[in-house]
Amino acid sequence: xxxxxxxxxxxxxxxxxxxxxxxxxxAPLLAAGVFAFNDSLFPALPWQGFTLDWFxxxxxxxxxxxxxxxxxxxxKNSVYIGVIVSALAxxxxxxxxxxxxRKQFPFKNALYILMVVPLVIPGVxxxxxxxxFASMIANGIDAATGxxxxxxxxxxPLIVLGQFSFLTTITSLVIAARLQKFDIALEEAALNLGASxxxxxxxxxxxxxxxxxxxxxxxxxxxxxENFNTTLMLVGSDAPLTITMYDRVVKVGSTPVxxxxxxxxxxxxxxLALLSVLIQxxxx
Amino acid sequence: MRSDAGxxxxxxxxxxxxxxxxxxxxxxxxxxxxxxxREKVGPGQFTFGFGNYLDFLGEPIYWNTxxxxxxxxxxxxxxxxxxxxxxxxxxxxxxxxxxxxxLFLLCLIPLWVSDLVRAFGWIVLLRETxxxxxxxxxxxxxxxxxxxxxxxxTVVIGLVYTVVLFMIVPLVSTLDGMxxxxxxxxxxxxxxxxxxxxxxxxxxxxxxxxxxxxxTFMLTAGSYLTPILLGGKNSSWFTEQIxxxxxxxxxxxxxxxxxxxxxxFTSLVIWLGLKLTGQSLATTVAKD
Numbered sequence: 131x132x133x134x135x136x137x138x139x140x141x142x143x144x145x146x147x148x149x150x151x152x153x154x155x156x157a158p159l160l161a162a163g164v165f166a167f168n169d170s171l172f173p174a175l176p177w178q179g180f181t182l183d184w185f186x187x188x189x190x191x192x193x194x195x196x197x198x199x200x201x202x203x204x205x206k207n208s209v210y211i212g213v214i215v216s217a218l219a220x221x222x223x224x225x226x227x228x229x230x231x232r233k234q235f236p237f238k239n240a241l242y243i244l245m246v247v248p249l250v251i252p253g254v255x256x257x258x259x260x261x262x263f264a265s266m267i268a269n270g271i272d273a274a275t276g277x278x279x280x281x282x283x284x285x286x287p288l289i290v291l292g293q294f295s296f297l298t299t300i301t302s303l304v305i306a307a308r309l310q311k312f313d314i315a316l317e318e319a320a321l322n323l324g325a326s327x328x329x330x331x332x333x334x335x336x337x338x339x340x341x342x343x344x345x346x347x348x349x350x351x352x353x354x355x356e357n358f359n360t361t362l363m364l365v366g367s368d369a370p371l372t373i374t375m376y377d378r379v380v381k382v383g384s385t386p387v388x389x390x391x392x393x394x395x396x397x398x399x400x401x402l403a404l405l406s407v408l409i410q411x412x413x414x
Numbered sequence: 415m416r417s418d419a420g421x422x423x424x425x426x427x428x429x430x431x432x433x434x435x436x437x438x439x440x441x442x443x444x445x446x447x448x449x450x451x452r453e454k455v456g457p458g459q460f461t462f463g464f465g466n467y468l469d470f471l472g473e474p475i476y477w478n479t480x481x482x483x484x485x486x487x488x489x490x491x492x493x494x495x496x497x498x499x500x501x502x503x504x505x506x507x508x509x510x511x512x513x514x515x516x517l518f519l520l521c522l523i524p525l526w527v528s529d530l531v532r533a534f535g536w537i538v539l540l541r542e543t544x545x546x547x548x549x550x551x552x553x554x555x556x557x558x559x560x561x562x563x564x565x566x567x568t569v570v571i572g573l574v575y576t577v578v579l580f581m582i583v584p585l586v587s588t589l590d591g592m593x594x595x596x597x598x599x600x601x602x603x604x605x606x607x608x609x610x611x612x613x614x615x616x617x618x619x620x621x622x623x624x625x626x627x628x629x630t631f632m633l634t635a636g637s638y639l640t641p642i643l644l645g646g647k648n649s650s651w652f653t654e655q656i657x658x659x660x661x662x663x664x665x666x667x668x669x670x671x672x673x674x675x676x677x678x679f680t681s682l683v684i685w686l687g688l689k690l691t692g693q694s695l696a697t698t699v700a701k702d
Contacts, residue, residue, distance in 0.1 A: 148504045151497070152520060154575070158535025159527060161545055165538060174543040222430045229427040243695050244435055250628060250684055250695070251439075252636025254653045255677050258660055259442035262449055262670060295438035356528035359638050359653070363660065372530050379530075379643065384537060392531040399526040407519065 159396060166389035184390040195390045204374030208355050211286060211370055215293045216350035220343055222294075223301025230302075231309045246303075248296040257363030260292045285366030292360045297353060301346040308342030341410050348406035352399050371395075443677070449670035466671040476655065476672070483652040484679060486566075487634040490573045494581045494630050495623065497574060502585035502622075503615075507592070518586060525579045533643040536572050537563065540644075564646035572644040577633050581626035588622030589615075624693045628684050635680050652676055 165174070169181035171191060187194040195201050230242060248256065261284065268282035281287040312335065320330045336343075358372050365373050375388060453465040470476050505517045539545050540562040550556045562568060596618070600610040616623075641651035656676065659669030688694060 144500070144504065144508075148501055151501050152517075155520070158532055158539055158575070160535075161538040162531055162535035172543070174538070174545075174548075222434055225427050225430045229424075229431055233424050233427060235424060235428070241431075241435075244439075245431070246695050248439055250632050250680070251443075252632060252653070252676060252680060254636050254638060254656055255446075255673050256442075258656065258669060258673050259446045260438060261660070262666065263442035263445040266445055291438060295434070298434055352526050356526070356530075358529055359636060362638065362657070372528055375530055375534075376639070379534065379537075384534065388534060389538070392527075392534060395531055396527050399528075400523055403522065403526045404519075 162389055162392040163396065164389075165386055166393045168386060170386070172384075172386070184386045185394075193387065195387050195394065198387060200374055201371065201378075201387070201391060204369055204371035207286065207368050208370040208372070211289055211293070212351045212354040215290045215297060215354050216347045218290070218294055219297040219301045219350045220305075220347050222298045223305050223346055224339070224343065226298070226302035227306035227309045231306055245299060248299045251296070253296070253357070253359030254363060256295055257292055257360040260288065260295065260360075261363050264288055264291075283366065284364050286368050288364040288366070289361050289370070292364045293354045293357055296360070297350045300353065301350055304346040304349065305339060305342045308339055312338055345406040345410050348402055352402060355399065356395075446670040446673050449666055450674045452667055454667060466667050467675075469668065470671055470675065475650075479650045479655055480652050480672075480675060480679065482650055483635060483676075484683075486570065486573075487631055488683075490570060490577065490634045491627050491631045493570065493574050494578045495627060498578045498581035498626070499585060499619075499623075502582045503589060505582075506586045506589035507594070521579055521582055521586075525583075529576060529637075529639045530643075532576060533572065533640050536568075536575070536644055540568060563644060564649075566645070569641050569645040569649060572640045573634050573637065576637065576640050577630045580629045580633060584625040584629070585619060585622040588619050588625075592618050620691055621693060624687060624691050627687060631683060631687075632680055635676065 166184050167180050167182070168178055169183065170178040183192045183194055185194045186196055188197040226245060230238070230245070235241075264282040268279045271277055271279050271282075316334055316338075317330050320334050321327070325333070355370075356372060358376070361370060361373060362376075369377070371391070375391060378385070378388060450466055451462050451464070452460045453463055455461055501521075505514055505521070509517055537544070541547070542559045542561045542563075544562070546562060547556075547560050550560065551558070592615070596614055597610055600614045605613065636653060638651070638653045638657070641649045642654055645651065652672065653676070656669055656672045659665045659672060684695075
């Protein structure tokens with residue numbers, strides 16, 4: 131009896147711990163979210179009433195996020211970078227998945243480790259190393275031919291390269307995990323029935339991989355969108371949203387328009403992530 | 415004929431991989447190694463040597479910052495493991511089937527919210543005019559507003575918050591595969607809770623623990639936003655030094671030296687962790 135009581139007590143303690151943990155998890159997100167709707171110039175108590183001004187108002191001092199030129203430009207840059215880098219990373223990741231799942235070649239294990247390594251290099255280091263390397267090449271070209279290669283200087287192309295360098299590892303792992311589950315007999319059957327190799331790829335293998343390709347794309351897009359460390363080192367005059375927001379926090383201090391951007395980001399990335407989970411689940 | 419086609423497709427698949435690893439990973443790393451060995455003696459004139467590293471050792475502010483970043487990252491990793499393990503165990507083993515998926519998703523959602531938003535949330539909560547200070551005054555526990563930002567405890571709490579999910583996810587996927595019969599066998603053989611935990615659960619979860627610790631440690635040591643926004647301008651975090659040398663002072667030689675040191679340090683800790691637990695990078699990190 132005492133034993134049973136003790137174990138019930140432990141269960142209650144355990145449950146409360148897990149509950150407190152989840153409160154800790156959502157507390158800052160709630161705090162960032164709630165004050166987007168407070169009709170005040172500062173993201174702080176007291177509560178001055180509900181408003182959507184921080185989203186839609188078009189005049190200072192309460193300029194809403196959808197009328198704030200710089201934030202909108204940042205958002206546009208982020209989406210632009212995210213789409214390009216995710217598409218590239220999914221293509222490269224698919225090649226890598228086929229390479230490591232289907233092919234045999236010397237030093238395969240060592241090269242596999244090399245493929246995983248970008249995940250354990252700090253983002254700041256990836257950023258500075260690509261900055262340094264690109265500048266060395268650009269300076270070399272400049273000295274030899276007198277041509278200034280613009281895209282090797284800080285800016286959107288370098289951000290894309292910097293993010294691509296580690297996103298490709300993520301997409302490769304996601305796609306390879308799915309390819310591993312593929313029954314190769316399906317391809318053989320299609321080949322025996324007279325389909326060409328490229329046709330088998332288009333009608334059998336790639337459709338099977340589609341959920342993984344899609345979720346790899348979504349994951350890359352989200353990671354690219356929220357990336358800060360690598361991007362910070364490579365940014366030029368066209369800053370993506372996270373950098374614009376950081377500038378605002380450091381220079382202006384916190385204003386509720388940043389809370390509004392936070393709400394927008396939480397809703398957008400939350401629904402994208404959910405969508406990818408649902409698609410993944412439906413196909414399994 | 416068949417083998418020629420095989421060779422051709424191998425080369426075609428190898429090409430993007432080789433370009434990526436060579437041009438974006440290997441050569442740039444060698445590049446910062448090269449710049450870190452370069453000393454400026456005049457405009458456009460350089461000699462080579464370990465001068466930048468000697469400068470680093472000669473300036474206590476620099477190596478103190480590295481040491482501080484190092485021990486705080488290790489502390490954050492340990493705390494994240496202690497905080498995250500019970501939660502991961504609950505999700506994987508104790509929650510009912512349906513709530514398990516929901517809890518796991520709940521864990522993942524903050525993962526997709528930018529670091530910046532999370533740090534901003536902490537600022538709103540913890541600063542002098544923030545919610546926590548207000549709540550404490552309202553409850554009569556303190557008499558005036560209190561500044562909870564810009565100290566080490568807050569930085570550690572914020573860092574644990576930022577990285578704990580990367581600890582929980584690999585732990586859940588490892589613990590998920592554990593057969594409950596193992597635990598029952600342990601209890602039937604007379605093991606106490608502690609013995610079962612120590613001799614069965616922990617060894618089983620080891621790949622997840624190692625993977626979680628590696629990612630957590632690397633993310634913490636390389637983090638920039640959380641220590642700077644929650645710790646203030648004088649948070650003395652090593653990545654901030656790298657940024658200052660590179661962008662603010664435009665001293666690439668010193669910045670590259672710091673970069674090599676940070677990379678060397680994180681690689682050393684990760685390598686030690688793998689060696690001590692007998693795991694490899696391919697079996698831990700690559701699994702998620």
